[in-house]
Amino acid sequence: MNTDTLGFCDLGCRYASWPKKDGMDGSGSCRTFAALYCSLKDRPVHKNMPCRDRQERDPEKDSR
Template identity: 60%
Template sequence: MRWCDLSCPEAGFPKENAVDGAGSCRTFAALYCAKLGRLVAKNAPCAVEAMARGAKGKDSGDKGRTA
């Protein structure tokens, strides 16, 4: 499992000011993910991997089930 932090080559500092609401320099709660093209939670499990796992689960889990 990968984690969303600055060691990821897809991660970068957010371009928006005050992403965390503090308006302070480099105290941030989100990173910009170049692969997803959006902000993601810093230090969380990789959102790209989580989306890939979710897509696999949707394809295999509930076939034949009706609501």
């Protein structure tokens, strides 16, 4: 992937992980918000949103 192109937020990114809190949208249901936690931005972000900071996860070094 060219570094000038736009990536999308998903668990393939080294900065992404599941948020520790379920039901973040107030519904109390699991994963309704479809959010991921971004350690680079230090906040929850919408899963599959465009992201210029996405970096591919290194499976040997990074863990979810």
